[in-house]
Amino acid sequence: MYGRHPEVAAIIKGHETTANGILTDAGSQLLYEKFSRNVSAVFGLSASVGGSLITLDISATKSTVDGWISDLQTCLEEAWRKYDPEDDESGTEFMRIQSMSMDINDIIMNYNSLKYDLDDIELEFENAVRLYRSPVRSALTDIRILYNAENNVSGDFSGFTNVSVYVHGIESTSDDYLTGATAGAQDGDIIVRMNRSGKIEYFIVRKERNGKLVREEVETFDELQESEQFMNKNARVHIVYDTEQKNEHRQETSDDLGEKLNEMGLINETAKIDMFAHSYGGRRSLQFAMDYPDHVRSITTIGTPYDTNMLGTLADSARWIAEKIGQDPKNTSDYLDFNLDNQNDNDDMLYSNAYTDMRSEAMMDDIHHLKSANPEVYRKLLEMDITASAGYRTEQMVSYSPYYYQPPTDYKTSSDDTVSVKSQNGEILGDLIDERPQFEIDKGSGVTDPAHIYEIEDSDYIDLIKEVNDKQKE
Numbered sequence: 001m002y003g004r005h006p007e008v009a010a011i012i013k014g015h016e017t018t019a020n021g022i023l024t025d026a027g028s029q030l031l032y033e034k035f036s037r038n039v040s041a042v043f044g045l046s047a048s049v050g051g052s053l054i055t056l057d058i059s060a061t062k063s064t065v066d067g068w069i070s071d072l073q074t075c076l077e078e079a080w081r082k083y084d085p086e087d088d089e090s091g092t093e094f095m096r097i098q099s100m101s102m103d104i105n106d107i108i109m110n111y112n113s114l115k116y117d118l119d120d121i122e123l124e125f126e127n128a129v130r131l132y133r134s135p136v137r138s139a140l141t142d143i144r145i146l147y148n149a150e151n152n153v154s155g156d157f158s159g160f161t162n163v164s165v166y167v168h169g170i171e172s173t174s175d176d177y178l179t180g181a182t183a184g185a186q187d188g189d190i191i192v193r194m195n196r197s198g199k200i201e202y203f204i205v206r207k208e209r210n211g212k213l214v215r216e217e218v219e220t221f222d223e224l225q226e227s228e229q230f231m232n233k234n235a236r237v238h239i240v241y242d243t244e245q246k247n248e249h250r251q252e253t254s255d256d257l258g259e260k261l262n263e264m265g266l267i268n269e270t271a272k273i274d275m276f277a278h279s280y281g282g283r284r285s286l287q288f289a290m291d292y293p294d295h296v297r298s299i300t301t302i303g304t305p306y307d308t309n310m311l312g313t314l315a316d317s318a319r320w321i322a323e324k325i326g327q328d329p330k331n332t333s334d335y336l337d338f339n340l341d342n343q344n345d346n347d348d349m350l351y352s353n354a355y356t357d358m359r360s361e362a363m364m365d366d367i368h369h370l371k372s373a374n375p376e377v378y379r380k381l382l383e384m385d386i387t388a389s390a391g392y393r394t395e396q397m398v399s400y401s402p403y404y405y406q407p408p409t410d411y412k413t414s415s416d417d418t419v420s421v422k423s424q425n426g427e428i429l430g431d432l433i434d435e436r437p438q439f440e441i442d443k444g445s446g447v448t449d450p451a452h453i454y455e456i457e458d459s460d461y462i463d464l465i466k467e468v469n470d471k472q473k474e
Contacts, residue, residue: 005100007075012107015068016043022061023047034121038114042107058122062115069111072104120348127336127350134251134335138291141258145267155265156221157192162236162274163266164469167243167253167288168456169279169303170354171327174242176278176456181238182215184276184465188229189236191215194260196242204229236469237266243284245333247354249342252335253284254291261295272297274472276465278456279303279419280354282388286363290370293380300468302389302439303416303455305358307423311447312358316344322355325448329355364428385472387435389464390424391416391455394440416441417450437464 004012019039023032024047032049039045079097088094147153164184166177174193181191187207194200202224203215218224229235239261243253261267273296275285282304289296305312315322319329330346330353337343337352341360344351371378392415396408414421425436439460441451455461 005096005103007079008072008100008103008107011068011071011075012043015071016045018064018068019043020045020047022064023049030124031121034117035114038110038117042110058118062118065111065115065118069108072108076101076104123348134255137255138258141255141262145258145262148262148265149268155263156225157237158265158268159233159270160235160237160266161233161270161272162469162472163239163261163271164236164274164276165239165241165257165261165285167241167257167275167277167281167284169277169281170247172246172279174240177240177276178215180276180456180462180465181240182213183462184469185213185236185238186470187213188234189238190224190229191238191240192264193240194242196244196246239266245331245353247328247331248333249335249337249352249354249357250280250284250287251337252333254288255335257284257288258292267292267295271295272472274468275299276468277301277304279452280305280358282306283354283357283363287366289381289384290366290377293377293384296384298385298387298468298472300387300389300464301424301426302458302461303391303419303424303452304388304426305419305423306363306388306426307420307428308360308362309358309419309423311418312355316355316359329353362428363426367429367432381432385468386426386429386433387437387464387468388424388426388429388433389435389437389439389461390421391439391441391451391458391461392421393417393442393445393451412440416452416455417444417446418452 019035023035023045027049029049032045032047036045076097079100083093083097085094148155164181166174166181168174168176173196178191178193182203182205185191185205187205189205191203191205192200193203200221202218202221204218204224204227205213206216207213218227224230241257241260244256245252258267261273265271266273273292275288275296275298277285277299278301282299282301283306285299285301286306289299315327315329322329330344330351332351332353335352336350337356339360342352342356344353344356367378367381370381393413394410395413397411412421416424421438425438426433427436437460439455439458441454441458443454444451
């Protein structure tokens, strides 16, 4: 500040006091470093800091810096307003104001540079908050479950003991499972469809004279409560679930699903949950089972990439190509994985979603960690009935011979055009998988219209849903 103009020096002194107050209140070493790098040539910093960034209103801090800039601009404008050339025949005052103008412009450049760095802190802070949000959310759900159990707090569906939950894959909605859930139900079962929009629909399954099962919509929950099927609690409740974001990470789905099922009164000692999932929904379901092993009885999947997936890797690495064919690889929730390999960024905003997960982690990695860190949960997974079914196509291979006719021969493809049969069957999960059926999918071909997307409506898979529901209810 040596040689600084008195008007500017007085203003800067106020800025210095404010800056040290901000740094003391924040207690952040990171924030201190940003201030020091940008304003050390303007004023001194005397605040004592030493912590990590925990909480800070970046917008308020940037507004303060904007106020500093305005102070200096006003000072300069006032100096020029008072300047009268007739009283400055020597030009001394003109030169003084010109010098002050250069000084102020230099300071403003430093302040603007600080604002840019504050934007970086804000982004870093948002990423840090998102990183720790999921563990906190999971802990709060666990606390609510424990509280409900200790205090006999019930939800709207408390008392039902057989629950099926249907979880879709990426780029998808619960529409895909509504038909399968209906066909896999019994007369009198209840279907609850949880839409991404927040709307909840209720249905009662009825068997027509021809034996076909149909859904009858119930307009309100109050009306459902008055039905015989709801009151006797013998029906199975089928939860056809929409993720909040179509391509959200499996941990986000597990957290959200645990929260919703607990609110419904279906996370308790008596209710047993049978999970059904297609594609990435299988990873989501296995994650839920790892998080809530006391409440899951079975998992039945088809088309699930239990291993890392090449197409998922390509979509995450070359996102613009995926967007060209209608996928949304940047779609995500607020969840951010601790594993740096399971992250990507969108304009420096870090995120983790289904695509980063399929690129970076095979489910066996998590199972290995679980086995060593919590063998009791791993034992409970072994006790669950887990079926990993795989879809494949049949193609014809034509061989040519100049000497005799060779009819085309059929052969099984090694994938459903998207996920390998080996990965779908969860071979990397070893003894965790009890059954590994394979179903021929007679629709779809290639990457743009793969058989993979038709697995969820395949009659063999729907029969499997019904078989599992009937078996587990018995």
